[in-house]
Every structure is written in structure tokens, then in C-alpha cells.
Amino acid sequence: MLEVNGLSVAYGAIEAVKDVTFTVQEGQIVCLVGANGAGKSTTLRTVSGLLRPRRGEIRFRGEPIHRLPAHAVLAAGIAHCPEGRRLFAAMSVEENLLLGAYLRRDRDIAADAARVYELFPVLGQRRTQRAGLFSGGEQQMLAIGRAMMARPKLLMFDEPTMGLSPIMIQQILDTIAVLRDRGTTILMVEQNALAALTLADHGYVIDLGRTTLSGSGRDLLADHRVREAYLGQ
Template sequence: MLEVNALAVAYGAIEAVQDVGFTVEEGQIACLVGTNGAGKTTTLRTISGLLRPHRGEIRFRGRPIHHLPAHTVLALGIAHCPEGRRLFTGMTVEENLMLGGHLRRDGEVTKDMNRVYELFPVLGERRTQRAGLFSGGEQQMLAIGRSMMARPKLLMFDEPTMGLSPIMSQRILGAIALLRDQGTTILMVEQNALAALTLADRGYVIDLGRTTLSGPGRELLADPRVRAAYLG
């Protein structure tokens, strides 16, 4: 579904991504793991059209997309659930969800909003409350729900469990696995390499802006290089 080839992205004179390449197969969870500053978030931001590469190529279902603006990438079927959630905290749950579906013209926005409430019942119970009143875990649920409202073919998550308790982290990762099982392809960046690679169909290790290792998630878990670098 997604192909990233020899991607290079710079912030001014600083090259944050130098040579990243990976593929995401339809119906799977692919995960990027690596240390802070490795280039993972930059890679997701480039895929979603927020940044432009100065070298390399990104293809979605065979179509080059690395030159397209973010709203066009979203319309093609790629949604991005960003690090830090980035909710409109002064707006209600329902208003945040409606914004997630603002490009939709198919008349089924309400149906998908109810799907979000089924996945995260607390959002349905508190749909008229402002997002800023929610806990970190509840805000992450809402950020996921907002991304779902675009009805994406590929949903990208950047650090979905950051700052959450172990119990809430497991609940969020379980929801992501359920979305995969329901037909949404997932690309995820996650600092918790053990949880990420246990969940992922395929994993990629990003180090200093380059893809250094790849393989099925559970095989990477057994790789001594990965265990030494990311699992202690």
C-alpha cells in the first residue's frame, strides 16, 4: 500500500532523515522504532504532506505523493494521529470528531462517529464535554477517533502511548490492533519497542535517519542488536 524509497528530509542545513526506506502492506501493522531524534516523526510528517523531501520517493497505492499538500494526501486516504494528540481542547468531543471528517461528502459521518463511540464508550458518554477536561488517555482516545473520522485506508500513529499508564497503553494498543483487524492498515511510531514489535506484522529500525534493520515484528524482538539497543 505504501512505499518509501531512499527518503531524505532536512530542516535547513540539518538533514534529519538521510536514507529511510520501507513498505507497508495492506491490512497489516508496520512499526518504526528507534531512539529519540532518529527521524521517525519527520518521516511520518513527510508522508502526510507536512514536509517536503529533498530526495527520495513516497508512493501510495502506486501513486507518487511526496509532492502533494497535506489536505490532498488526507483525501487520498492517509490520516495522521500526531504525537501530543493536538486536540482542540476548547471544543467538545463531538466537535473534534466532526473536524476529523471535514473532507467527507458521503453522508455517513454520523455512522462513523457512532463507530468511534462503540470503540471508546467514554467518548460517547461525554460527547458534549470539552476535550481539555479529559485525562491524557481519554484525549488519546479522542485523537484516535478524530483520525478515524476521515475513514482512512492508512492510519499513521506517532507515539500513541506516550505519557500513559501501562493499563491505558495496553487499551490504546488494543484499539489499534482492532482497527487493523477491521481493515485499516496501520503505520505506527512507538517508543515502547517491546509493545510495538509484539503488535506489529513488520518492523523497521530507524537509526540516525537511516533504516538499519527490518523484518517481522517478533523476529526483530529476538534480534540481539535490537534487544541490546532498545530492550535493555
């Protein structure tokens, strides 16, 4: 579904991503793991059209997308649930969800919002309340729901469990697995390497802007280099 080949991305003179290569197969959860500053978030921002690569290519369903603006990448079927959630705090739950569907012109938007409320009942119960009044976990639910409203084929998560309680972390990870089981392909960046690789069908390790290891989530969990560098074992 997604092919990233030899990706290089710079902020001015600083090259944050030097040579990242990976693929995402349809129906999988694929995780990118690595230390802070490794280039993981920059990679997702480039896939979603927020940044332009210096070198390399990104293909989605066989078509190049690395020169498309962000709204065209979204229209092609890729939604991005960003680090820090980036909600509109003064707007209601319902208004935030509707913004996730701003490119759509079909008549199924209300039905999709109802599916979000079914997945996250607390959002339905508080749909008229401002997003800024919610807890971190509830805001993450809303950020996921907003991304779902675009009906993406590929949904990207950037640090979805950051700053959450252990119970909420498990709920968010369970939700991501449910989305995969319902047919949405997932690409996820996650600092919690153990949780990410336990969930992932496939994983890639990014170190200093380069892809250094890849394999199934189970194989990477068993790799001594991953255990020493990211699991403290």
C-alpha cells in the same frame, strides 16, 4: 500500499532523515522503532504532506504523493494521529470528531461517529464536554477517533502510548489491533519497542536517519542488536 524509497528530509541545513526506505503491505501493522531523534516522526510528517523531502519518493497505492499538500494526502486515504494528540482543547468531543471528517461530503458521518462512540464509550458519554478536560488516555482515544472519521485506508500513529498509564497503554494497543482487524492498515512510530514489535506484523529500525534493520516483529524482538539497543537486554 505504501512505499518509501531513499527518503531524505531536512530542517534548514540539518538533515533529520538521510536514507529511509520501507514498505507497508495492506492489512498489516508496521512499526518504526529507534532512539529519540532518529527521524521517525519526521518520516511520518513527510508521508502526511506536512514536510517536503529533499530526496526520495513516497508512493501510496502506486501513485507518488511526496509533492502533495497535506489535505490531498488525507483525501487520498492517509490519516495521521500525531504525537501529543493535538486536539482542539476548547472544543467538544463531538466537534473534534467532526473536524476529522471535514473533507467528506457523504451522509455517513453521523454513523461513523456512532462507531467511534461504540469503540470508546467514554467519548459518547461525554460528547458535549470540552476535550481539554479529559485525561491523557481519554484524549488519545479522541485523537484516534478523529483520525478514524476521515475513513483512512492507512492510519499513522506517532507515539500513541506516550505518557499513558500501563492499563491505558494496553487499551490503546488493543484498539490499534482492532482497527487492523477491521481492515485499516497501520503505520506506527512507538518509543516502547517491546510493545510495538510484539504488536507489529513487520518492523523497521531507524538509526540516525537511516533504515538499518527490518523484519517481522518477532524476528526483530529476537535480534540481539535490537535487544541490546532498545530493550536493555
